[in-house]
Structure formats: structure tokens, C-alpha cells
Amino acid sequence: MKAKVHVTLKPGVLDPQGKAVQHALDSLGFSGVGEVRQGKYIEIDLSDTDTELARGHVENMCKKLLANTVIENYTIEITE
Amino acid sequence: MKAKVHVTLKPGVLDPQGKAVQHALDSLGFSGVGEVRQGKYIEIDLSDTDTELARGHVENMCKKLLANTVIENYTIEITE
Amino acid sequence: MTEITPEVIANHGLSEEEYLKILKIIGREPNITELGIFSVMWSEHCSYKSSKKWLRTLPTKAPWVICGPGENAGIVEIGDNQAIVFKMESHNHPSFIEPYQGAATGVGGIMRDVFTMGARPIANLNSLRFGRPDHPKTKHLISGVVAGIAGYGNCMGVPTVGGECEFHSSYDGNNLVNAMTVGLAPCNNIFYSAAAGIGNSVVYVGSKTGRDGIHGATMASTEFSEDNESKRPTVQVGDPFTEKLLLEACLELMNTDAIIAIQDMGAAGLTSSSFEMASKGGVGIEMNLDAVPQREEGMTAYEMMLSESQERMLMVLKPGSENEAKLIFEKWELDFAIIGILTDTNHMVLRHKGEIVADLPIDPLAEASPEYDRPWVETPQATVASIVNNTSPKEINKAIKTLIGCPDQSSKRWIWEQYDHMVMADTIGRPGGDAAIVRVHGTMKAIAVSTDCNPRYCFADPYEGGKQAVAESWRNITATGAKPLAITDNMNFGNPERPEIMGQFVGCIKGIGDACKALDYPVVSGNVSLYNETNGIGILPTPTIGGVGLIANINNCASIAFEKEGQDIIIIGETEGHMGQSLYLREIEGSEEGTPPPVDLAAERFNGNFVRKMIERGRITTCHDISGGGLIVALAEMAIASGIGCAIEIPKDTPTILGWLFGEDQARYVIASSEVKDIIAEASAQNIKAEKIGQTKGRQLTVGKEITISLDELVQLHQSWLPNFMSQT
Amino acid sequence: MKTSIIVFPGSNCDRDIKVALTASLGSAPDMVWHGATELPETDLIVIPGGFSYGDYLRAGALAAHSPVMREVVLRADAGVPVLGICNGFQILTEAGLLPGVLMRNAALKFICKDVFLKVQNANTVFTSGYSEGQIIRIPIAHHDGNYETDKETLKKLESNGQIVFQYCDEMGALTKEANYNGSLANIAGITNQNHTVLGMMPHPERQVDLFQGGTDGKALFDGLLNSLKI
């Protein structure tokens, strides 16, 4: 199975990278660009065969390592 | 509208970060973890009102700035 | 198996003639793996086929040289059983295609060249050339290249202490990224690449092999065209973290006596490393490709042999030491695999999946690679530059400001502040001076390092330009008080199949050679990058010189900053006012005309030795060589570096005011001292021209009565161009 | 006095800090490999700068989960002083020994340069070599030094004297221009509540002899020796 994990900054947490991208898009002449937020997208190959079990494992990975839960949220999607 | 952009390394391109994360998950005792690939996930607020127009704009942003098309692929999703 | 058609042969960059030579060597048709091996081994990049004949003419010896060209890097001795190992290498084409990764892997590659010889890298430098600032690609290239160099070097924990960064339209389609690494090794523990000991294991360590940059080596040897830009080959991605582990693991293993030979896998990866080790050692190798650590599934023998995956090494180990080595690499979490053994067949035999996939004789392939005596024509003599004699104080004032803030002369602080230039805590002369100074850890010794070249000089007169590049390097090293020891050269040129380009190459080599001989400053390593051309437009000839010198005692060295107010300023050397090819001409009159300043090597030597003695004896601590922009730019830089101004007078008998201020005559230094009389007397006793021209004082740069520029304004002009340029859109 | 330096794969200021500590303390520290499950007896733990695990994922995140860090946390809880410099600071926040996070520099670029710091609390084991309000000059060299935390935590840091170093200009003013990485409240270094754990982005170990251009960093190590004299 495969886990697709999105790690994003919590609302309200300053995002220097997103801000810089927004600024750069602006200077490149893209108009109408509002807020930009940049997060991480992580794909993990898993040997699990049960979706719920897999989700539990990945949940743990996020808490322990993949996200810094002080400032980041995460979402998990499990696919075949 | 909002654009959700995923930027990922092309298949076959070395992903040092993914490799390190895979290794770390392993050392943390998560078993059955296969390949890990790390990409970027970018959310952009847009003032566009037409989905296809918005997609076109974001397509351009990806080519010009958000993705390094020599080594990266991108996908775009436009939502309300 | 792929059939070997004329098209396949051509796609591998092999000429018909070369293919016939292959047939003769192996007495049959090669298979595709073998053809791939020939193509990378005989590419310009690996075989130096156009340049070999000329490189051989360079002086490479001196009593302090331990190892000259031919190994991974050159080595000079610095006493106390210590040696400096250094080399410069280009990553021009890859950085144009993908600036960040191209530059990063360039830095990674050159560091491997140095630590593969047993040296810990202690300094990095980078010589950069970009197209004209207003070319649409320039900004993107600068930001990617600088970030890539920073990303790799910073992570490795090796300080990046110097370099150059200049602009010219001839680099619009071919930027130059020349990376240099300087390392420190014990003289009695240096490692070479010659394999020895029939039956010994051939060991692969480092990262796994993927399909990275297959054909990178042949790519680096072909001209770009619009079409080529879209046919991008897979770009290698650097992993500096793995390289840091590789460095520590190799150095740890080098402290045991397990290694017989070691060679990094650079361009043409496993192919060139294995052939080189075998050829130098006069042995054969039998390799089992199934044992090669692989990152991807289904890799063919062809792909494994041609892959340019980074952060890998090949070693020959003493029998019985395999386990000890394995433990070290496992501790550092790196792959370790025995992939072959040395044989007495003088053949490279490759097995894959139970079959022999290549069987090639080593020597004919490695040593009998093609060598060309390419036709060349002498570069025609440049005409003498015409110059508008604009000597009103107002115009001069404006010119000084323009020069100090122009792209080439402006401060490159924006670049070096992205480089960790202080890690290892031995950087005692930071970027911004003539040469950077790096202390030899735990001693009172230091090395001075610098990269130099003036491509406009080389274009106008390759011979004088080649001489000048070496002389300027020697001067920059000397100005810190160091004794210049040796150089590495990175020859960046256009298409050598054009006789006028080949003529530039030949001229520069001759100039470099003569200067090295006259200055006792041999070439110990180097690199050639040809075909830097887009749509038939070649770059200016750019033979970058990386120089290394030794400071015996860091209590006696000099910087370009004025020390205090009230000191006398002295100019050493003859000022004739040579304006041809000067920065003034280019920036003020928009002309790149004339002949470059001729270099009198004897004067260089006398004047430099005099200045160095003064520094060594502690008589002066402020010294700057005079180069681009002439005397006045040198003075402005000294003032900017110190926050102390100066006032100078133009000598009454000066034939040309512009020439005196802006001329780029060679063999000159500015020094500041409180013992002006003694110094001038000593100089004249040796027939060296030394003239007092003014004093350090105040917070202005003042020339005579009518020209005054505040230091604040100079600083502002000098510092602002690059950051402003990079933040503009 | 016994000190330990923790070495992770990718640490690269471990030698520099060893040299600085040895010069001030007169004895060489123990170098402890990240895989160690036990720490030697020690009066001070130092986590050096560098790029542990290449700074991959988040700077300091992978190192914070190394086996040795469990031991470091235990010792810190027992009151053993822990000093984290640069990457060490990042690791301490990721390991939860210090509050907040170090994000990408506001300008997104690596910055290496001398900066001025105002010593805001000279009353800790780490800063006794300085006086309160003193302005010192030492270099920074990092990509992720942009300190960020929530309002409440910031208040606590402020009221409890946990903000030890702040970026300032030559005259000591806490200006925006002097705050090169964009840190909240110009924060360059903070301690835990008990002032026994210090994380700082600047590198004191790079300013310990005059040839390096200054000795403002040496005062930190000399001060440590004084306050920890055992």
C-alpha cells in the first residue's frame, strides 16, 4: 500500500517560504495571487495490507517524526 | 478559488530527503516501510473565477517558478 | 542487444575514425556496453584528446611538489609532514541546465577528488562567469548556482572562502562554474589510484547507483544548440549529507592500513574509475555487476557502467582487511560491496546476470585514447585602444564611482554571505581580500588561496592573457605575505575544432607556461572544459587559475584594509598608464579594445618578492595588488575594507592622468606604512620603483584638491549593485 | 570538569567546539556518537552545529530522535546543563527541551556573517562571562534560524528571563535590520525555564582567538567554566 501524507503549517503560523513564493509570483507578473502556503507532501510505500492498520502506523509516524505538531498539521490518505 | 499544487521529483531522480526519512522511520522501529519520496505541496489563493483560466495561470506558475521541470513533475488541482 | 549502427555510434559522440580504431583494438564489433565504455573514455572530458598535446608543455615540477597532474589532485608540501592537496574542476554545462544541482554536484565532485587522496578539505573556492546582467537567464542562473554551491559546501562543513564572479555577454549561453577544493593531508599518508595485488578485492562504497546523468561526460563535450537544450539528459542530484559521511568514513579507513588504492567515481563513474585504477596499476579487473549496489530496478550493464550517480568511491583493499573496512562503512551508514577482483589479464571483464557483458583490453582503451593535434591559428594582434581623454575632475569623480559599483568590480558579499566561510574556525582572512587565508589547523602556518583570470585580456591576446592570469594569482597570494607554491588551472574555451579557438587555447597555455616557469609556480592539477559554445558563439577564453601559497607565521601577514590613519601610502612598481582592455575603457567608454597590459615577469618577481619580505618581516600589514580598475579602484577597496579614507596626489610629471588613476599596468602593489623613507630606500637599493602617493586619513577618498568621494558613498556603491540586481524583477 | 559533545551524522562544528572547550576548560571533552545509549558522566552536554542528517525533513528533526537524545533529555531533566549551538539549538527544540521552532530564514537564504548580540540575561551558567546588556559580536551561519513561537510562550520567555541573546545593531538597538533571519522578537538564544538548557543560533566557538577576528565567544566558555567549577 501507499500512504500519501500532507504536512501543512497550522493556520496563523508564519510561513516564510509561502510568503516568498507569493512575493515571487507577484514580481513575475502573476496578478490576483493571494496567500500562498507551502507544505510537504510525502509518499510512503508500506508493506501493510490493511488500510486501517496502515493508517494507524502512518499516524504514528506523523506524530513522532514527519510533522512537528507544535506548528504543523497533517493529513493521511492510504491507497492501494 | 484555490489551487493545490503537488511538486514531486521525477521517477528515477535521487531523493536524498526521502532516503533519510525512510532510514529514520526504520530506526524508529517502523517496520515494513519501503521507499519514501518527499515533495512539496503548495496552496495558492487565486482571484480567478474560472477554473480553466485558473488552471492555465497556475500551469504557468509551475513552469516558471514552483517546479524545477528538469527534475520535477507537478500536478494542479483547482477548488472553490 | 542493441545493434551497433552508424547512428548509434554517432549518438555516442564517436567519429568514424575512432570507431575504426575500436574495431582494431578489440578485433571485433563491440556490443552496446562496450561501445558506451569507449564513448565515455574517449570523450573530450575524460580523454583530453584535444588538449593533451599542449597540457604536456606546462611546467609541473618544483622541489615542494609531491604530486603533479595525472592524479585526482595535485600535492605540495608545506613542512612538518604536511601537504596541501588541491584541484579545480568545471561543472559548466550541468549548471547551465540545472543551476542548483549542477553547481552542487560540481562542488561535491571536486571535494571527492581531494579526499580520495587522503586529505581533509579545508577550503573551497568558486570561479563564476555569467552572461550579461540584463540577459533574461542571468539572475536565475546566479541564484541557483550560488545556492547550489552553498547547499553542498555548507552541509559538508568546509568553508567556502573565495572566488570570483564576473559578467560578459559571451557567457549568455554558457555560464562557467569552476569549483576548487584545497585539502590538508599528512605527507606520509597520501593515497593514489594505481591498483595492485592480483587477487585483491575491488570494493564499491558510498551511495547506490541509479540512472543519474547517463552520458553526462559526453554531454560535457558537445556544443549546445537550441535543440540540445530541450534534449536534457537526466540531471544528477547531489546528496551532501551522504558525501559528508563518505568523507568521514574514508578518512577513518585511511587511518588503518587497509587501502591499497582508491579512486572517486566522477564523470563516467564506474567506467573511468575502474579503468584508471587498472591502467595505472598495470592489472586487469573482473567485476560482477550484480554486486553493485543499485537504487533502481532492472538496471543494465550499460547503465551501471555509465551512471554518474554521485557520492561513490572505488577501492582496492589489502587482503583480509575487508571486514574492518566494511564495519567502518556500516557505522557511517553507507553501502559497501565487494564487486570484483584484480586479475593479471590486463582486461576488464564485466559479468552481469551470469553472462560476460564486456571484455576489453585496458591499456589500449585508457592510454591509447585518441590524441589530436588540432589545427590552430595565432590570434591576430589587437589594435591599440583609442581613448577619449576625459580628465575633468567631475568626469573622474563619476568614473571612480561607476567602476567601484559596476557588476564586475562590485562587492560579491551577497554571494559569500550565503557560503559558510568560517566553519572549521580557521578562516583568518575572510572573502573580500586579495586571497583568503586559512590557518593550518593547530599551527601558526596558514595557506593563502585565490582564483583569477581576466578573459578580456585573454581574448585580445591569449599569450599575454595567460601570463597575466598566473601573474595576478601569484600577486594575490603574495599580497597576503604568502609564498606562492603552485596552481591548478581550469581551461574554459569554445569549440576546439575551430582553429581560432584552438589558437586561443594554445596561446593561453604558452602564456601560462612561461609565467609559471618565471615565477616558480608550477601547475600541479587542472581541468579542461571545451565546447563552451552556443549556436557558434564561443565564450571568451577563460583559463581560470587557482593559486595556493604558504604563510609561515600568521603573526606576519597582510590584509587589504588600512590599519590606521596617518600612514603613508606607497605604490610599488612602474606605472605607465596602460589603458587597453581596462575596466575603465569597458565601463566608461563601452569599448573592449586594445592590447592587454604586457606582463614583465622579471618585474613581477622582483616586486612581489620585495613586498613579501616586507610583510614577512612585519614591516607592513596592509597590502593590495593592483588589478582591474587600476590604482584608484585598489585604493577605494582598501578604504572600504577598513572604514579609513585616504588622500593622494597625482605626481606632477604624470604623462597621463587617466592612465595613472585607472591604468592596469602589472606587477604593482599598494602598501601603507609608517616607515615610508626606509621602505623607499630599501626598494630603490634593489632597483624597485616605490613612490609615496598619499596618506590614510579621514572618511573620504580624495585625489588632489578637486576630487573627493565620501566613504559612505563608496561603500554604498560597492555593496549595493549585486543585492539590488538580485532583488529586482 | 567533564564535558560531552554529541556527534550526529552530519554534525560539522564538533571539532570547532571541541577546540574552544578544550582551550577554556583545559581538558578535552568526550565525543559521544549519536548511536550511544549511555552518556559518560558529564557536567555539561554540548550539541554542536552542522547539518545533522543533512537537515532533511526539518533541521534537527531526525537527530532529535537519535538514541542518544533520550539520554540527553534525562540528564537535562536532572539538571545537567545542555548547550545547543545552531543545529544544536534546532535539535533541542525538536527534542522538546526548548520551546518554539526555528524556521527557514525570512529571506530564504543561508546567512553567514558577524552579528551583534545583546546579552539580556547574564545570570545563567552559560552567560556569566558577560554582563547584562553587553553587546557582543559573533558570527551566525545558518539557513533555518528564524525563531517562532506562540504569543503565550513568548510572554513566558520574556517574563522569565529566558531570552538570553537578541540580535541588535552595533549600538545595541533591537532593529529589524539587525534581525537578519526574521526571528520573533530578535531572538538569537533562549533557555528553558530553569536556565539549564541554552539554545543559540550564533557560533561562539568561532570567536575564541584573535586570529579569528575577535574573542567575544571565548567569554561564554570561560564563564561556563567559572559557573560550573567543580
Ligand SMILES: Nc1ncnc2c1ncn2[C@@H]1O[C@H](COP(=O)(O)OP(=O)(O)O)[C@@H](O)[C@H]1O
Ligand atoms: N563567487 C565568489 N565566492 C566567494 N568569494 C568571492 C566570489 N566572487 C568574489 N569573491 C571574493 O571577492 C573578492 C574580490 O574578488 P576579485 O575582484 O576577483 O579579487 P581580485 O581582483 O583581487 O582577484 C575576493 O576576496 C574574492 O574571493
Ligand SMILES: [Mg+2]
Ligand atoms: Mg587581487
